[in-house]
Amino acid sequence: MDRTPVIVGTGLSDYPVAPHLDGVQHHVQATQRALADAGIDKSTLDGYVGVGGSGGMMIDDAVTMAEYLRIDHRYIDGTMTGGSSFEFHVQHLAAAIREGLCDTAIVTYGSDQLSRMGRQLGTGGFQRPGQRVAGPIQYEAPYGNSLVGAYAMHAARHMHEFGTTSEQLAEIAVGVREYAMLNPHAMYRDPMTVDDVVSSRMIADPLHKLDCCAITDGGGAIIMTTAERARDLPQPPVYVLGAAGAQTHWNVSQQVDFTTSAGAKAGPVAFARAGLTPDDVDMLMFYDSFTITCLILLESLGFVPRGEGGPFIAEGHLKRGGRWPLNTDGGGLSSSHPGMRGIFLLIEAARQLRGQAGEAQVPDCQVALCAGSGGWLSCIGVAILGAEHP
Amino acid sequence: MSDVTTPTEEWTKPLPTPDDVNRDYWQAGTEGRLLIQACPHCGHRQFYPRALCTSCAGEPEWLECTGRGTVHTFTIVRQMGMRAFRNELPYVVAMIELDEGPLIMGNVTDCDPESVRIGLPVEVHFINAADDVGVPMWRPVPAR
Numbered sequence A: 001m002d003r004t005p006v007i008v009g010t011g012l013s014d015y016p017v018a019p020h021l022d023g024v025q026h027h028v029q030a031t032q033r034a035l036a037d038a039g040i041d042k043s044t045l046d047g048y049v050g051v052g053g054s055g056g057m058m059i060d061d062a063v064t065m066a067e068y069l070r071i072d073h074r075y076i077d078g079t080m081t082g083g084s085s086f087e088f089h090v091q092h093l094a095a096a097i098r099e100g101l102c103d104t105a106i107v108t109y110g111s112d113q114l115s116r117m118g119r120q121l122g123t124g125g126f127q128r129p130g131q132r133v134a135g136p137i138q139y140e141a142p143y144g145n146s147l148v149g150a151y152a153m154h155a156a157r158h159m160h161e162f163g164t165t166s167e168q169l170a171e172i173a174v175g176v177r178e179y180a181m182l183n184p185h186a187m188y189r190d191p192m193t194v195d196d197v198v199s200s201r202m203i204a205d206p207l208h209k210l211d212c213c214a215i216t217d218g219g220g221a222i223i224m225t226t227a228e229r230a231r232d233l234p235q236p237p238v239y240v241l242g243a244a245g246a247q248t249h250w251n252v253s254q255q256v257d258f259t260t261s262a263g264a265k266a267g268p269v270a271f272a273r274a275g276l277t278p279d280d281v282d283m284l285m286f287y288d289s290f291t292i293t294c295l296i297l298l299e300s301l302g303f304v305p306r307g308e309g310g311p312f313i314a315e316g317h318l319k320r321g322g323r324w325p326l327n328t329d330g331g332g333l334s335s336s337h338p339g340m341r342g343i344f345l346l347i348e349a350a351r352q353l354r355g356q357a358g359e360a361q362v363p364d365c366q367v368a369l370c371a372g373s374g375g376w377l378s379c380i381g382v383a384i385l386g387a388e389h390p
Numbered sequence B: 001m002s003d004v005t006t007p008t009e010e011w012t013k014p015l016p017t018p019d020d021v022n023r024d025y026w027q028a029g030t031e032g033r034l035l036i037q038a039c040p041h042c043g044h045r046q047f048y049p050r051a052l053c054t055s056c057a058g059e060p061e062w063l064e065c066t067g068r069g070t071v072h073t074f075t076i077v078r079q080m081g082m083r084a085f086r087n088e089l090p091y092v093v094a095m096i097e098l099d100e101g102p103l104i105m106g107n108v109t110d111c112d113p114e115s116v117r118i119g120l121p122v123e124v125h126f127i128n129a130a131d132d133v134g135v136p137m138w139r140p141v142p143a144r
């Protein structure tokens, strides 16, 4: 029995603006669409994986969603590492499928963040005014840092050590926008230049408004099973070649080095498992919460030497037609970012590896690398996916 | 000992919670003293206060700092929803590298935010958020 783990179905719920759906309904719609895509009955599922993201009134943690969807599972995982949770889930699920802990599992996510909360999240502060704060956040909360500010601190240090510029970071947003223009569902589809980015309003120096991701609604689901079962299913299987995850800190003030990430540890493990190197990768799906997130992932995963990411990006290597096209769905920067984006990296990589990406298709796409960043560049999850059986 | 300011208006920013592990840290702030932890077993120094040494798992002790450090990295926050902070925009949030080693977050006050640079020497001062909570803040070391 060939128990090589594969992705056989994916589904996206309505995005980027879906006031007709609450968070749980995003999970549901994505689940229904992933089951249809995979061509399997819901009763086939014997594993459930997920992480709550809706907040507010909607309770959607793993045990609640397994109950709501009534998945009669014998394997469950609710690992929560922020936006990278889903890359960690692939790591765990790949091992679980190989080991026989389950045969066919679904991973789901959903969020009505935009419709429920509006666009203030990134600068809304972490706590309510005058509120008592306990635990590690009490050493940060009195100072009024924002989510954007936490990433800005990484950008400022990278600029200081390596001479990285705002224009180089802007090239990331511009390249991703070019792909968003090919995605009819993307939140932002107008042409955009480097000048547009660096002249947009400063939110937290040195990050401008257009260095920051969109805030949207959305949800996604993927179905994983064995290569053996995939033979009878309609979609071309997408193989999990290697997956790994690592953590350096959680709260940003515990960051050890503001110019790199736990990708420096997770990347080599994932590549070793896949028997590949960055040279073998055809396209990248990075968690683009902010432009700086992509730069630090690119360097810490070994695609360029540390400190050389800025000039490399400015040469256009991450754009359409470049060496490593980045975020071909338009990314979080321009298409969708509903709270935790990690699952969308996997869904878009699968679309590319199946050869179903239409105008955005990366030619002869055989290997895609997904890198999620959770927290404040805290937990990095890496999943290397392939079109060919390893 | 460093400056301690007791604001006349009520503290409306998030308020830390003294507990068995960090009570001395927040109390020392009200007295103008900055504490970090040092391990008597292995010498490791750490911030924030914890019940164990993150290096050897032993029981850490308090170390009083000089209150001097440099800006390791920072941002100027220009947009913030919470009113207590919105009134102060733009302001600097920085990671300060203490002369004793560890990094600590704080605001850099008493200067033009645009003048802050990585490497800027700073010294601590405190604002009393409550009777038992002195919050460390930072200002540029005056030129001599």
Ligand SMILES: [Zn+2]
Pocket (backbone or CB within 6 Å): B039, B040, B041, B042, B043, B044, B053, B054, B055, B056, B057, B058
């Ligand atoms: Zn120790």
